[in-house]
Amino acid sequence: MDLENQKRVKDLTEQYAPENIVVLLGAAEGEASGIAAETVTNGDPTFAGPLTGVSLGLSVYHVCEEEVKEEYDPEVYDEQVSMMEMVLDVDEIAEEMQAIREQYSKY
Amino acid sequence: MPQASPNPSREGRRRGILIKKTIITPEKARSTYIIDFERQEYRFMNSVLKGTGYVLVHTPDMVIHNGTTQTTERIVNPDSDYLKQLKAHLRPYERVLAYYPNQTYIGNVTPAELAQVDGPWQDLESPVNDRYGAFGEIMPQDEFYLLVQAVDEFELVYLDRDFVAKTKEKLAQDPIVTEFILKRIHEGVDQAKLKQLIEDEGAEGLYMNDVIVGAVRRAHDIDTNLSAHVMIENLVSKASSALALLYAVKNADINPDDIEYTIDCSEEACGDMNQRGGGNFAKATAEIAELSRSTGSDVRGFCAAPAHAVMVAASLVKAGTFKAVAVTAGGSTAKLGMNGKDHVKKGLPILEDCLGGFAVVITEDDGINPVINIDNVGWHAVGTGSSPQNVIASLVTVPLEKAGLKVTDVDYYSPEMQNPDITKPAGAGDVPLANMKMIGALAVKQGDLERSELNGFVERHGLPGFAPTQGHIPSGVPYLGHARESMLKGEVNRVMIVGKGSLFLGRMTNLFDGVSFLVEKNDGPKAAEAAVSSEEIRQIIAESLRDFAQGLLESR
Numbered sequence: 029m030d031l032e033n034q035k036r037v038k039d040l041t042e043q044y045a046p047e048n049i050v051v052l053l054g055a056a057e058g059e060a061s062g063i064a065a066e067t068v069t070n071g072d073p074t075f076a077g078p079l080t081g082v083s084l085g086l087s088v089y090h091v092c093e094e095e096v097k098e099e100y101d102p103e104v105y106d107e108q109v110s111m112m113e114m115v116l117d118v119d120e121i122a123e124e125m126q127a128i129r130e131q132y133s134k135y
Numbered sequence: 136m137p138q139a140s141p142n143p144s145r146e147g148r149r150r151g152i153l154i155k156k157t158i159i160t161p162e163k164a165r166s167t168y169i170i171d172f173e174r175q176e177y178r179f180m181n182s183v184l185k186g187t188g189y190v191l192v193h194t195p196d197m198v199i200h201n202g203t204t205q206t207t208e209r210i211v212n213p214d215s216d217y218l219k220q221l222k223a224h225l226r227p228y229e230r231v232l233a234y235y236p237n238q239t240y241i242g243n244v245t246p247a248e249l250a251q252v253d254g255p256w257q258d259l260e261s262p263v264n265d266r267y268g269a270f271g272e273i274m275p276q277d278e279f280y281l282l283v284q285a286v287d288e289f290e291l292v293y294l295d296r297d298f299v300a301k302t303k304e305k306l307a308q309d310p311i312v313t314e315f316i317l318k319r320i321h322e323g324v325d326q327a328k329l330k331q332l333i334e335d336e337g338a339e340g341l342y343m344n345d346v347i348v349g350a351v352r353r354a355h356d357i358d359t360n361l362s363a364h365v366m367i368e369n370l371v372s373k374a375s376s377a378l379a380l381l382y383a384v385k386n387a388d389i390n391p392d393d394i395e396y397t398i399d400c401s402e403e404a405c406g407d408m409n410q411r412g413g414g415n416f417a418k419a420t421a422e423i424a425e426l427s428r429s430t431g432s433d434v435r436g437f438c439a440a441p442a443h444a445v446m447v448a449a450s451l452v453k454a455g456t457f458k459a460v461a462v463t464a465g466g467s468t469a470k471l472g473m474n475g476k477d478h479v480k481k482g483l484p485i486l487e488d489c490l491g492g493f494a495v496v497i498t499e500d501d502g503i504n505p506v507i508n509i510d511n512v513g514w515h516a517v518g519t520g521s522s523p524q525n526v527i528a529s530l531v532t533v534p535l536e537k538a539g540l541k542v543t544d545v546d547y548y549s550p551e552m553q554n555p556d557i558t559k560p561a562g563a564g565d566v567p568l569a570n571m572k573m574i575g576a577l578a579v580k581q582g583d584l585e586r587s588e589l590n591g592f593v594e595r596h597g598l599p600g601f602a603p604t605q606g607h608i609p610s611g612v613p614y615l616g617h618a619r620e621s622m623l624k625g626e627v628n629r630v631m632i633v634g635k636g637s638l639f640l641g642r643m644t645n646l647f648d649g650v651s652f653l654v655e656k657n658d659g660p661k662a663a664e665a666a667v668s669s670e671e672i673r674q675i676i677a678e679s680l681r682d683f684a685q686g687l688l689e690s691r
Contacts, residue, residue, distance in 0.1 A: 056569060060562040108522040114576035114589060115523075115569060 029067040034077035037068050041084050047135045051088040052096065053125075056116060061090050062124040069132035085134030090125050092118045182452035183504035184654060185459070185496045186387025187616035188379040189241050190271040191603065192279045192466060192490040195225040196342035201367065202471035202487070217476050224478065224485045228275050231489065233264040236554040236601035240491070241268030242616055246598040254599075255556045257484055267310075270616040271382040273489070278306040280341050280349055282374045285319040286423050291352045291366050293332060294341070296323035298348040311381050315425055339363040358408045365405075368468055372403045373416060375492035376465030377423040383461060383494035384424060394496065395457040397421040397431035400444035401464040402606050404435075420463055429461070437641070438551070438610040440464070441493070442634020442650045445612065448497045449507040449652070459498040466490025466605050473604060474561035486557045491608035495615055505622040506655050511538040513633070513651035521647050527577045530633050530651045538653070542578040545596065545653070549614035550574075550633040552602040566609075570633070571597035610634045615654070622656040629655045 029037075041049050051068045055061040063073060068086045072079040089096045091109055199205055199221060208215055231237060235256040238244040243263045252259065266272055274282075281302055284292040303320055306312055332338035332350040341349030351370065354361035376399065384391050399417035406413035417431030434444040441464060448460040472487050479485070497507060513534035519525050535542060550570035558566055571593040578584040584592055602609035611634040621627035635649035 057562070057564050060564075063562065107524065111524045111527075111573065111576045111580050114579060114586070115572040 029064045031077040034079045038078050046084055046086055049086050051086050053090045058120040058124040061121045062128055065125055065128040069128060087133055087135045090121050093122050093125060180453055181500040181506045182449040182497050183500050183506050184619050185498040185504050186383050188271050188382025188386060188494040189616055190379045190492040191237055191273045192375055193228050193231045194276050194490055195488050197468050198472040198485055198488055200342060201468035203469045204473050204475050217479055220479050226484045226488055232273055233260045235261045237273055238263050239601040242270035243268040246617055249601055250599045257486060257556050277302045277343055281306050281320050283370050285316045286374045286377055287370055289354055291354055294323045294349040296325055299323035337363055339367045360407050360411050369403050369405045371468050372401050372465035373419055375490050376420045376463045379492035379494040380420055380424045380463040383496045387496035391426050392428045393459045394426045394429045394461050396460045397429045398444045398448055398462045399433045400440035437636035437638055438607050439634040439636030439648050440607050441610055441612040442632060446509055446512055446650055446652055449509050452497050452499055461496050463494035464607055465492045470605050477561040481560045483560055487604055489603050491603045491605040493612055502659050503657055505619050506657050508653040508655050515647055515649040523573055527573050530649050531574050532577055542583055545629050545631045546627045547598055547630045548596055549611055551609050552600045552613045553604050553609045554600050557604050567600040618654055629653055
């Protein structure tokens with residue numbers, strides 16, 4: 029996850045408390061989603077950014093996952109994201125995300 | 136019935152009256168014609184893709200010393216394993232020549248042939264492995280250093296005397312390198328002088344296998360915009376751009392003096408502390424290519440710049456502002472080895488070991504070369520929004536609809552053409568494929584394609600990626616050379632070039648950007664079925680002479 033975004037997540041978590049934060053990812057594939065998810069839960073696995081060694085344990089989802097889709101206005105989702113369901117390997121992404129959550133999410 | 140001449144403007148100007156006329160055909164299409172009265176001929180005022188040039192420069196030492204992933208690592212983590220392992224993963228020149236995507240980039244392997252070779256390609260050896268290709272060449276590092284010195288006007292580049300002596304002969308064998316360039320190569324200095332420049336004056340070193348063979352000085356003692364680092368980046372961009380431009384002009388088979396305007400579309404900035412991005416790489420490069428009648432300017436748009444530049448160039452020619460325009464761009468040392476950490480981690484070679492350059496020459500319609508159709512360009516506007524749907528709609532489906540075309544009417548799409556060998560191990564997926572899936576997915580959403588047809592559409596109308604990840608280089612334009620060849624052979628009718636750019640990197644806007652246009656097979660001289668009959672031509676002449684006379688009367 030890029031360093032600026034890591035800093036933002038860290039700052040927002042300090043400001044609002046981790047149980048009040050949900051991170052929503054828009055990565056294009058499984059591996060990238062997994063790395064970003066791990067970054068905001070267990071810490072930056074690439075040891076590059078402000079979340080290196082910082083385990084925030086945040087709640088994290090990919091925008092195409094079924095669990096979070098229920099929260100959206102379906103029209104907005106249709107307009108902004110639905111097309112990507114035909115492009116991304118949503119199953120692969122969901123699998124990665126589930127695995128990371130089970131291992132590292134505390135909230 | 137009027138026939139169209141192959142090049143009316145040039146001959147017409149010598150003989151008689153040439154008039155540019157805009158006519159609205161029965162189909163309500165606006166067409167601008169050039170009418171040659173003496174020869175009773177007319178031609179559509181379009182711009183065509185007259186020639187292309189594509190070059191790679193193999194620069195393994197520059198990966199280590201100038202790629203930002205490596206320079207950053209040296210600052211942040213100087214003892215890192217990555218830096219220690221890096222050298223062992225650099226490919227020798229022979230392997231770079233025998234690499235399928237590189238041979239595709241310079242024109243010896245077609246995208247269709249590349250698609251037949253199952254990737255990943257980095258462990259394969261292409262039987263086609265010539266340094267020179269239909270569109271350009273893959274230049275080795277040593278010769279390139281001499282070219283960098285040759286394009287330097289300000290005595291900033293110093294090369295080792297022995298190195299120059301043995302390399303100049305090699306460079307002179309390159310058919311594209313001109314006497315003009317060779318004459319600009321200095322004898323060189325000794326090692327002591329190079330060491331002094333590097334150690335005492337902060338010059339940047341030029342290395343061959345870790346041996347210092349050159350140094351690039353700063354151009355000012357305190358101005359950071361003229362630091363040795365900036366100068367080396369800019370001179371490398373200029374040199375690789377000039378190389379590509381020479382090929383484009385040669386392949387266009389025109390007199391270099393015909394080119395009246397040059398546009399540079401790389402991502403570097405040249406200037407000083409008072410005008411940091413003042414620019415005009417274009418004119419500097421045109422000077423090296425001896426385009427003595429050309430002026431120029433730089434177009435900047437991050438990765439989308441080449442598409443912007445070609446669109447601007449085509450418009451200049453179509454409007455009659457200039458007869459021939461060149462678009463050119465050199466490579467970026469900063470991006471060398473950018474994804475190196477992922478490549479080394481996965482046991483791959485450093486695949487980002489080449490600079491990329493490209494150039495195209497655009498001229499008035501000659502009845503032969505592919506037409507750059509800018510009647511219905513696509514563009515991502517300020518108000519377009521960033522959702523993939525809106526982006527792809529603005530660049531692809533909206534302009535096609537305006538042109539009365541379906542998504543399947545385009546034979547091939549050329550969006551971002553990055554080599555997937557480079558991007559997949561770095562977690563960025565197969566970029567051309569992702570773009571094609573998005574185009575197909577949008578067509579499905581709009582009801583122009585069945586969901587079940589999506590994969591077939593992607594396979595039929597997509598191309599494998601083969602361009603180096605040199606920023607602006609992969610965006611849309613790598614396919615122009617191959618598209619032109621296919622169209623001249625009559626194999627392909629229509630392609631769409633899509634350029635996209637990430638503007639947020641400059642921290643001036645979070646907006647995305649892109650433009651697109653079609654390139655179409657030239658259907659030859661315009662003849663009988665056109666709306667303009669010889670009677671109408673006589674009328675046009677009469678009207679024009681009346682207008683002219685009226686003008687004279689009114690101005691009295």
